[in-house]
Amino acid sequence: MIIGTLFKQLFGKPATNPFPVKYMPRSVTALLEKVGAGKAAINPPIPVPSDLRGKIAYDRDKCIGCQICIRVCPANVIEFLPEEKKIRMYVARCTFCAQCVDACPVGALSTTDEFLLADTDRFSENLVVG
Amino acid sequence: MNNESISLQIRGGATCYSVPIGPVHPALKEPIRFEFNLDGERIVGVDIKPGFAHRGIEYMGMRRNLIKVLYLAERICGICSISHPLALTQAVENAAGIEVPPRAQYIRAIIGELERIHSHLLWAGVGAHELGFDTLLHLTWKVREKSMDLLEQLTGNRVDYAIPIFSGVRRDIPDEKAHLAYEALDYYRGLLDKMIDAYLHDKSVEMRTRNVGVLSYDDAIALCAVGPTARASGVKKDVRQDMPYLAYADMEIKAITPEDFGTEPIGDVYDNIIVRLLEVAQSIEIIEYCLENMPKGELMSIPKIPALLAALKKAEGEGIGRHEAPRGEVFHYVRLEEGIEEPVVWKVKAPTYNNLMAWIPKFMGEEIADIPIIAASIDPCVCCMDRVHLVDRGGEPSVKVKDELVRLSREKTRRICG
Amino acid sequence: MTATLVSSIWQGVIILFGGALLGMVYKGFDRKLAAQMQGRIGPPLRQPFYDVIKLMIKENVVPDHAVGWLYNLMPIAALVAAATLLFYIPLGGFAPLLGGYGDLILILYLLAVPSLAMMVGGFAAGSPYATVGAQREMVMLMAYEFPLAVTLVSIAWRASYLVPGQPVFSLSVLAAHPLWGAVGPLGVIGLVLLFGALFIVTPAELTKIPFDIPEAETEIAGGLLAEYSGRNLAMFYLADAVKMVVMASLIIALFFPYGLASIFGIGGGWGSLLDVMFYLVKVFVVIFAAVITVRVGFARLKIDQVTRLFWLPVTGAALLGLLLLALDGIV
Numbered sequence: 001m002i003i004g005t006l007f008k009q010l011f012g013k014p015a016t017n018p019f020p021v022k023y024m025p026r027s028v029t030a031l032l033e034k035v036g037a038g039k040a041a042i043n044p045p046i047p048v049p050s051d052l053r054g055k056i057a058y059d060r061d062k063c064i065g066c067q068i069c070i071r072v073c074p075a076n077v078i079e080f081l082p083e084e085k086k087i088r089m090y091v092a093r094c095t096f097c098a099q100c101v102d103a104c105p106v107g108a109l110s111t112t113d114e115f116l117l118a119d120t121d122r123f124s125e126n127l128v129v130g
Numbered sequence: 131m132n133n134e135s136i137s138l139q140i141r142g143g144a145t146c147y148s149v150p151i152g153p154v155h156p157a158l159k160e161p162i163r164f165e166f167n168l169d170g171e172r173i174v175g176v177d178i179k180p181g182f183a184h185r186g187i188e189y190m191g192m193r194r195n196l197i198k199v200l201y202l203a204e205r206i207c208g209i210c211s212i213s214h215p216l217a218l219t220q221a222v223e224n225a226a227g228i229e230v231p232p233r234a235q236y237i238r239a240i241i242g243e244l245e246r247i248h249s250h251l252l253w254a255g256v257g258a259h260e261l262g263f264d265t266l267l268h269l270t271w272k273v274r275e276k277s278m279d280l281l282e283q284l285t286g287n288r289v290d291y292a293i294p295i296f297s298g299v300r301r302d303i304p305d306e307k308a309h310l311a312y313e314a315l316d317y318y319r320g321l322l323d324k325m326i327d328a329y330l331h332d333k334s335v336e337m338r339t340r341n342v343g344v345l346s347y348d349d350a351i352a353l354c355a356v357g358p359t360a361r362a363s364g365v366k367k368d369v370r371q372d373m374p375y376l377a378y379a380d381m382e383i384k385a386i387t388p389e390d391f392g393t394e395p396i397g398d399v400y401d402n403i404i405v406r407l408l409e410v411a412q413s414i415e416i417i418e419y420c421l422e423n424m425p426k427g428e429l430m431s432i433p434k435i436p437a438l439l440a441a442l443k444k445a446e447g448e449g450i451g452r453h454e455a456p457r458g459e460v461f462h463y464v465r466l467e468e469g470i471e472e473p474v475v476w477k478v479k480a481p482t483y484n485n486l487m488a489w490i491p492k493f494m495g496e497e498i499a500d501i502p503i504i505a506a507s508i509d510p511c512v513c514c515m516d517r518v519h520l521v522d523r524g525g526e527p528s529v530k531v532k533d534e535l536v537r538l539s540r541e542k543t544r545r546i547c548g
Numbered sequence: 549m550t551a552t553l554v555s556s557i558w559q560g561v562i563i564l565f566g567g568a569l570l571g572m573v574y575k576g577f578d579r580k581l582a583a584q585m586q587g588r589i590g591p592p593l594r595q596p597f598y599d600v601i602k603l604m605i606k607e608n609v610v611p612d613h614a615v616g617w618l619y620n621l622m623p624i625a626a627l628v629a630a631a632t633l634l635f636y637i638p639l640g641g642f643a644p645l646l647g648g649y650g651d652l653i654l655i656l657y658l659l660a661v662p663s664l665a666m667m668v669g670g671f672a673a674g675s676p677y678a679t680v681g682a683q684r685e686m687v688m689l690m691a692y693e694f695p696l697a698v699t700l701v702s703i704a705w706r707a708s709y710l711v712p713g714q715p716v717f718s719l720s721v722l723a724a725h726p727l728w729g730a731v732g733p734l735g736v737i738g739l740v741l742l743f744g745a746l747f748i749v750t751p752a753e754l755t756k757i758p759f760d761i762p763e764a765e766t767e768i769a770g771g772l773l774a775e776y777s778g779r780n781l782a783m784f785y786l787a788d789a790v791k792m793v794v795m796a797s798l799i800i801a802l803f804f805p806y807g808l809a810s811i812f813g814i815g816g817g818w819g820s821l822l823d824v825m826f827y828l829v830k831v832f833v834v835i836f837a838a839v840i841t842v843r844v845g846f847a848r849l850k851i852d853q854v855t856r857l858f859w860l861p862v863t864g865a866a867l868l869g870l871l872l873l874a875l876d877g878i879v
Contacts, residue, residue: 002265005269005324006585052287053286072197072198096287099197102300150676262757262760
């Protein structure tokens with residue numbers, strides 16, 4: 001019955017990956033400061049596959065300004081800069097579908113496996129590409 | 131005590147009070163409102179009021195070009211997230227006359243079946259939670275992680291896989307990834323006996339689900355129930371069997387009913403558990419067949435996106451697409467007109483819409499304690515279902531019948547389309 | 549006279565605080581071990597302390613439709629009754645503080661009071677969910693009181709043959725004369741049946757799965773306790789923690805009152821300490837078996853299934869145990 005499974009799990013390892021820390025800290029901001037200063041460690045998340053659809057990377061030099069990516073983006077993430085004929089992406093709205101990556105004729109866009117993007121500011125440096 | 135929140139009516143000796151469940155309630159995973167009339171613990175009347183998850187998706191869809199609509203359709207629901215794109219792509223390809231290469235059809239079927247495995251395991255865990263059996267919830271969701279990890283490896287994301295696109299699929303399943311899939315399938319095959327043991331041979335689960343929430347065969351046919359809800363009552367209805375599409379056309383898929391487990395179908399919650407767990411086994415076989423017999427070839431028949439957009443803009447006609455989602459038959463209708471990028475009409479019919487009415491015979495005569503498990507037994511996906519919301523400021527409560535609804539909808543369409 | 553009075557008051561205070569603290573420690577173990585069994589990490593062991601402290605500082609909401617004075621009085625009644633029980637049950641090998649003033653019959657009544665208080669509080673809360681929960685608690689109280697009474701009275705009655713002339717309803721007397729060694733084989737089977745009945749009554753008394761239908765979370769959103777918050781909820785929480793210790797101590801006093809000190813012949817202060825440690829371990833084992841393992845291993849039963857279970861098989865087992873004890877006395 002189920003009792004056997006229960007006892008096996010009682011003495012085994014839990015299925016949860018304790019990312020970032022095992023128990024809720026007294027103060028989250030204090031913990032983050034300590035991590036930044038190198039005095040505390042955070043458990044890493046489960047490794048993700050290399051072709052995860054994470055934050056989109058933009059190669060400015062390859063871009064020819066054709067705007068096909070803007071036509072296919074479902075979330076209106078991409079803004080066209082007419083003077084330079086390049087684009088800017090606002091990751092805060094991105095749904096990470098990577099349709100722009102498929103649509104680009106010169107391969108200026110590619111997916112990365114970066115997904116830890118939480119931030120308090122929608123327009124921080126991490127969340128604006130290009 | 132003068133309680134206005136409990137309305138007491140003395141009716142022929144029996145005291146009848148009404149209890150609202152929802153839209154926010156621990157038993158419901160999504161917002162929907164029930165109003166039960168109770169006599170002690172027995173349910174003597176039920177009224178269902180949906181409409182809390184209506185987001186105006188079809189309205190948004192009529193203002194975006196078809197590729198954007200595809201990603202909007204994907205986000206109609208998180209659990210059945212590939213069912214809507216599969217039906218939409220079939221509808222548009224039907225309307226525009228675009229051919230899909232065979233390899234793409236097999237890959238679409240594989241991802242669809244993987245979604246069925248993850249969705250049925252999710253349902254099994256949620257059902258256990260409604261029964262108060264949290265241990266089974268955690269065990270089932272632990273094993274569900276393997277399918278989510280496999281989907282992440284194959285498609286790049288655990289939910290919202292972004293695999294189907296008009297004229298094909300976006301990603302291939304090369305041999306290195308295929309062996310990951312075989313590993314996951316072996317894991318699930320070995321696990322299925324344990325799951326059947328934990329759910330179907332457990333005394334307390336059986337006490338709570340046998341003969342609870344019964345939907346008879348005749349009721350299931352009369353109320354047009356679809357999916358595992360209908361199959362649990364013995365109705366052999368399955369889109370993959372009746373109107374084969376994608377890779378299912380090369381296989382003989384049989385609708386699974388409790389007779390495949392050896393018991394007579396009654397249509398209670400226990401039969402729903404049987405059908406869903408056996409469907410997981412069926413999905414494993416289907417995925418294996420597809421992986422072994424996958425034809426070689428291209429992935430999209432119109433690979434360049436600008437060419438695809440042009441082809442869709444030039445298309446004219448109407449098309450329908452159907453898919454057997456984990457909850458039943460999902461149905462999309464599009465009408466395209468030449469020179470217009472957006473779909474002129476887009477209508478989505480989710481499987482829960484059919485199964486809503488099945489709730490009424492299931493609830494009557496049961497106890498309050500059965501409400502969560504019966505509500506969960508049809509596997510409701512309310513966010514898929516909420517398509518129409520009728521707003522009437524200051525009127526009396528009324529019932530609108532078919533002719534009036536058609537008239538109101540036509541007026542609204544004329545107002546929107548100008 | 550005043551010296552004994554002052555020392556009694558000190559002992560009472562220690563018992564009260566000790567009981568509450570122990571209850572929360574065992575609640576912490578309950579959550580941690582149940583989580584481990586389900587494959588999770590679970591909260592840290594000190595979580596119940598955090599919970600009670602946080603509840604105490606939160607706002608106490610009294611609904612508009614509630615009967616205010618009853619609603620606020622019932623948590624106090626539940627906590628007071630549960631705490632009073634601590635004075636009548638032998639804890640840690642010591643005699644109960646008020647042993648001479650109350651016995652098993654009083655304990656039986658006091659055990660029902662926290663459930664009654666929760667029930668009245670549920671009816672006073674004025675919400676349909678609380679009403680349904682209170683009705684269920686009422687029915688469940690009627691269901692499990694029968695086998696509980698049969699078990700307690702059977703043990704006391706059999707003990708009256710063993711030690712004629714002593715007040716056998718007093719727990720200190722029962723703890724001093726455990727029945728296992730004093731009955732024949734028929735009696736041992738009878739005692740096992742009675743122990744089984746009490747074992748099944750324990751999760752019902754504490755409203756834990758599979759018998760937590762009055763507080764069913766998924767069905768009636770917390771049922772009885774749906775409207776309670778802040779200090780009132782903290783008092784119900786503490787009452788539940790203390791009741792856990794009380795039920796476990798009751799089982800130990802009736803069936804396993806053995807102490808290690810007498811076996812190893814250690815006397816004085818060290819002996820008492822050893823007895824207290826052993827008692828804590830025994831309480832942990834009882835809670836693990838009767839509350840934690842049962843809580844994770846079963847689904848929640850419906851109210852008619854609970855009633856049928858208690859009135860037919862469990863009462864039948866208890867009555868059969870009584871019969872076997874009686875036969876053992878004759879044979």
